[in-house]
Structures are given as C-alpha cells and as structure tokens.
Amino acid sequence: MLDRIVKAYNEAVFETDKEAAFEVVDGALADGLSAEDVVFKVVIPAVEEMMSNITKDPDANLAQHFMTAQIAAEVTEKMLLKFERPPEIIGRVVMGTAHGDLHSLGKRIVMGCLKALMVDVIDLGVNVPAERFIDAAVAENAQVIAISAMMVHTATGDNGASKVRRLLHERGLEDRIKLVVGGAPYRFDNGLYQAVGADAWAADGVNAGRVIVDLIRALKKS
C-alpha cells in the first residue's frame, strides 16, 4: 500500500499538481496511515526524490521546485497538527535575501523544503542587512545563516554574504554558525560562493534543503 501511495504522491508532485497530491494524502490517512508516516515515509522521500531528479533531469524546472516545496510545506503543516507528539527538530536556520535584493522566490522554495525536513526556519524577509542576519542567528541560536541573492551585485557586493562572513569572523562565531548562499549568480560561477566566504551553496532551492541539513548535522557532530 505504501509503495502505491508514494508513487501516486511523487507523480502528483512531479506534475506540480497540488490538488492531486492532497488527494493522495487524504486517501493515505483514510487507509490508516498515520500523520507521522505521511511526513516521514511519503513527503520527505518525495522531497529527496525531487532533489535527485533535479540533478539528473534536464527538464526539471522552476515550476517543479516551487510546487515541490509548496506541497511539502503545506502537507507537513497539516500533518503536524495530527502528530501524537511534536517531531524532533533537526536544527534552526535564519534566512533572508541579501541586502538590496527583493527577490523572495528562492527563499520561499528553500523554506518549504526545510519545513518538511524538520528544520526550524526564522524568516528575516527581503533586503536584510548583514548585521541583522548575525543578530538573529545569535538570538535564535541558529546553526545556519542562509542568504538568497538573485542579482550579481547583491550576491557579491560588500553588504551581502561577504559582510556576514566578516562579522561572523569578528565576533568569533564561525565555529557555531555556518553560512550558506544560493541564487542565480552562483549557478553561473560555481566558485563564487567561496569568493564571498560562504561554507556551502546550492544550485536550486530544493537541494538547498539538503545542503543545510548536512551542515547542521556536521556542526552538531563536531
């Protein structure tokens, strides 16, 4: 039964059909699957499947990224209300777009995936000054600062990720807080993330979820 549900859910997500995805979830609950099983055995594997597809499939597209994240976040939110006990949260991220950048789509995709992957996200919004990233990460005890930048000057400029790195260094926070970046400019130059002092980057919003989870786990291990 589970295989059938997973297959139907994956197909709905792949086709960016939100209504069909919710029908599968409702059917699964009616068939006796628990809310926990829906999240951990259907939704999270589907997000992981999409991460893998995006890397392999040349026809993977922004619409799929967006809907994968939207569906995963909405199903997870709905299921969390039905959980017998609150799930274990992997870690916490503060996220926003770089100073001067008003493009919020990438951030929303990442946030949707992270919600499904049981990562707590503090959304700082758009056009976020470097100091605010640091202050929020410290106040919220976050392991990761994630910065989205869709324009070259906001990705590489003095007030974006490179300033966050400088502040992390000056305040002695580099062992406690990791810095992740994403957005179009980093796709055109895969080495750009290092040039701005980030610890990691992701080529798309869905895979950013995996990158952030990996960083949190590595940080917790150390």
Added chain:
Amino acid sequence: MTPLQILAAAIDGTPAPRIPVFSSLLDQGPRELGLSPRDYYADGAKVAEGQLKLRARYGYDNVWSLFYVGKEAELLGCDDILFADDGPPNVAGFVIQSYDDIAKLEVPEDLTAHPAWQETAKCLNILRDEVGQTHPICAYLTASTTLPAMLMGMEKWLELLLTGPADLRDELLRKCSDFYRKEVAAYRAAGANVLVYSSPFGSTSFLGMKRFQSLAMPWMKRDLAPGGVANIVYYCGMAAFNNVIAQVMDELKINAHYISPLADLAEAKAIIGERGLTCGVIDDIKMIRWTPEQTRAEVRRLCEIGKVSGHFLFGTGVVPLSVPEENIRAMLDAAFEFGAYP
C-alpha cells in the same frame, strides 16, 4: 562595412569581414558619466550619452535603449524603484498586490503618450540621430508570460500561474500581451532595430515542456502575431533553451537566438544551422573573477564553435559592474580577433 551591415550579413549568411560583436554595458553608464544611478536614469539624454560613450570607448557594434528591466513596470504604473550604486535598479513596489488589482491594471491606450515613455523616446531619438544609420539599436521587451513577475513578483506570479484561478491568470496575460504589442510597435517606430524578446517562461527551465507547449507557446504567438518577428531575438533571460529552439523556429518563426552560457553552444548552432542567427553568449559572471587570459580563451572557444558556416554573433549578458575593465577589453579584443573571417 558598418556594424549594421555586418549584422545583416551575419543574418543572411553573406560575406563580411567579421562576426557582429555585441555587448550589454548598461550598469556602467552612470559611472561613465560620473553620475548617481538615480540622476543618470532620470534623463534619457544621459542614458543615450552613456551608451554612445561606452560604445566609443570599447568599439563594439551595438547600443541599447534599455535603461533597466523594471522600466516596463513603470509604464504599467510602478513608481517605486530601488536604485543601487553597485548594480541595476530593481522594482521595489509591485503594481499588483492582490488578485483584485489585476482588474485595475490598465495598459495605456497610447504608450508613447505615457510620461514613463518620454525619457526612453528621448534616448532613442538621440541614438537614432547619432548612430541609427550605422549601428544596431537594441530594445528589450518582456514577453507576456514573464512580465507579470515584474508586476506582482515572481513568487505571486508562479502561485497564480500554477495554482490560481485560470480566468484571472488569462486576464493578466492578455493585458501583458496587449502591452507587448503596443510596446514593440512603439520601439520599432522610434528606431530600435534589434528587438530582444525576453521570455524566460519560454524555456523549460521555468516551466516543463507540457506547460511550455500549452501555455507559453500560445501566448508568445499572441504577443508576436500583429507585429511579426522581423528583427526579433529570442532570449530566455540567460536560461538554457536549446530543447525548444526548433519549436520556436517552426511555430513562432523567430530565427535569431541568444543562447545561454549554461547551454551547449555547439548543439544550439547545429539546431539553428544556416536557417537563422546563433548568438554565442559569454558567461560574464565568471568574468568577474577570470583573468584576461581566461576571458580571451573563452571568447576564442565560443567563436571557434560559432563561426563555422557563418550566421553567428558574439554577445554578453548584462555585464556586471564588478567585471574588471581589463576583462572587458580582453573579451572585445578577442571577439574581434577570433571573430574575423579570412
């Protein structure tokens, strides 16, 4: 031959001394004139002067009538632009805040009478007078399926496109398509002769193939129907689109394609062949950190792929302000050297 004649030769496949060499130095304009971006973009005469000075300084073939991408949103009511000293201006206030605003969105009856068009018209008049007989004048026009992203933000547009009410989506697309039709007529009348049709949603990087065919293609046909495709260049905002080139050529009859640096140029050239113009585009984001030698090597690679059997143009994306001048010079020197025909 003039640059305009060289471009015509590349399109027609007739003999020319070299390939056309295009460059998009937009953000460099304010610095060239020593002005703040806000002051520079407020005056079409300054934008024209910036374009002419940059072209004279570097020697490439074209000039641009584009101020910044958000300019189109201003023609549809946007009055909130975020200026930056180190990059392009950005739409800060969206005209469509809620679905109710779609009904209120008005496409100006006469675009050329709109106050936001006046500086563009001033810029085009100067460019046409100064170089219109000899050099290509580029204009940037956003396709109906992409323009809503500038009016309501990418996030809300994707929401409406993928999960919203179809009647509202289509009402917005119809208005954006009507706007495009008026805009392309205005640019043509004002003397622009290279019309870059920016259609990121016309690639499968944004929508899958099914939606490309069922949604993007019909709306692009509607955009282009009355004005035709003369001087239109298909461009997907630096997204790769090799897998739809054949359909775009067959169904839209657009034969000039601005290939993404993320795509395989040899593949694109093989698809387009001698039926149209292949524009090989350098990854100018990499140019921020490349050496002049690396820049030169990449230009050489692109020219060697593209120049075979002609029908090839060398171009850039919107060159970031942080690309060192020595790399711009290295790029253009190499384009003229490796783009020369024996």
